[in-house]
Amino acid sequence: MGKTVKNQLHRKLFENIRDLLHEARKSIARNINTAMVMTYFDIGRMIVEHEQKRARRAEYAKETLKNLSKQLVKEFGKGFSERNLENMRNFYNTYSDKISQTVSAKSSLGRKTQTVYGQSHNYKNDKVPEKYATLSRISPEIFQLSWSHYVFLMRLPEAERKFYEIEAIKQNWSLRELERQFNSSLYERLALSRDKKKVRELTEKGHVLAMPQDAIKEPYVLEFLGLKEESAYSENDLESAIITRIEHFMLELGKGFLFAGRQVRFSFDEDHYYVDLIFYNRLLKCFVLIDLKIGKLKHQDLGQIYPVRYEVAA
């Protein structure tokens, strides 16, 4: 066999294996995501049904969510804040029409649907355990975006929501990209423009695609899987060197500083914020938060991310 032929064969082997690995990663990310979104949809359904049965009064419903959140946070982490449970309820309310249409269409055709756990079953409606009724009957194609995408989409008026949802799926937008397109009013621009093709071409410029690895590192996903969030996921080398230096400096000051956390996250809906360092000062009896901003880009980011909708109470 000639050398070039051998090399070519070898390259082919490598490429095939590489493609396979990429595909496997993508499929894992997709499955995790589907399981998570469908689970939250079902949690939403359970909450709505509970409220319809028992908690018609608004105060009572609020109390229920509060207690539920407390219990879930204890066992499953802070993704189950009251706010997020409300998101799950809204998610169910927003998407239940879509599901029931698809489910009835499917069951009348008697087609196979896939469960979250990946096995295929031939369901007849009456055989599905009542608890997981929706979970097992929804086909995974219905929810192709991440939970964070849906939390963002749920806030939009219906027509716009549908538009951005379809675009995000079609063009594989990351959450960032979805927000960017929304902020640039793609929907309005398309509606107003005569040259729709041109507008679309423009939107495809500088476009951030969702990578499967990123999807798994997303804080809500890690939490769903019960994995620990590593601060290394969100720091780069320069940052981490400076943060480490400041950390030691504060602790060695000898003025009552106790280390309380690094890269501590708190989340408002789909937005995650990290405080680089948190100390507690036992002499002042207060928390001291330290945040590091590096480089020009971050300065511009500031204006952009600083959340208008979570007004800072002065």
Next chain:
Amino acid sequence: MLSNWVKMYVNYYDRYVKAEDENKTIGIILCKDKNKTLVEITLPKDNEQIFARKYQLYLPSKEELKKQLEG
């Protein structure tokens, strides 16, 4: 803009983390750009003079922090 940013964290801590008998949260923001560094310290506004002095006693100064930032 920067102080707004850290204010969001501070308010979150005051509202959800701080216990009633603890004092209000302090925010420090450190900025490092190609050729300059900037340190801002946000102290609680409604504090008496006495507290302000107490804070000064225990917090590192802006200059000290800047030095750490510059490495």
